Amino acid sequence: MGEKEYLVLYPVPSLLAILLNRERAKGSPLTEAEVSEIRDNCETIAVPIDVAREMDEQRGYLDIDPENCWHEWQRTRKDLMEG
Template identity: 55%
Template sequence: MVIMPIPALVAVLLNREQEKGSPLTEAEVLAIRDTAQCTMVPSDVAAKIVESRGYQDIDPACAWEEWSAVRLGL
C-alpha cells in the first residue's frame, strides 16, 4: 500500500505558491503537506495513477527538499 496525496502534492504546492506570489517557506510547505488529503492505494494502482497523470509527485517524507528542487523547473 502507498500513501498518495490527492490531488498531487506538487500541484497543490504550485497552486499555493502562485496564489501567494512568492516562494513558499519550509514551514508553509510542511504545513500544506501535513494537511493534504491522502488516500491509501495498492502500489500497482499508484503506478497507474502516476502513469495517467504523466508526472511523478514529490515524496511527502521529503517534501521540502523535493519541492525546493522541482519548483525551479515549473
C-alpha cells in the same frame, strides 16, 4: 505481503499541484514551514502500490515524495521556472 497488498499514501490532487497552486496564490515562494503544513494537511488516499504507479502514469509525472517534500519542492520549483 505482496506488492499489490502494500498500501501507500497518495495525495489527491498531487502534492506538486497543491504546492504550485498555493505558491501562485501567495505570490511569493512558500517557506519550509508552509510546505510542511500543506503536506501534513493535504487530502490523501491509501492505495496499493501498483494502483499508485498506474495513477502516476495517468498523471504523466511522479509526484513529490512527502518524506522529502521540501527538497523535492525546491528542485521542482527550479525546474518549472527554468522550463
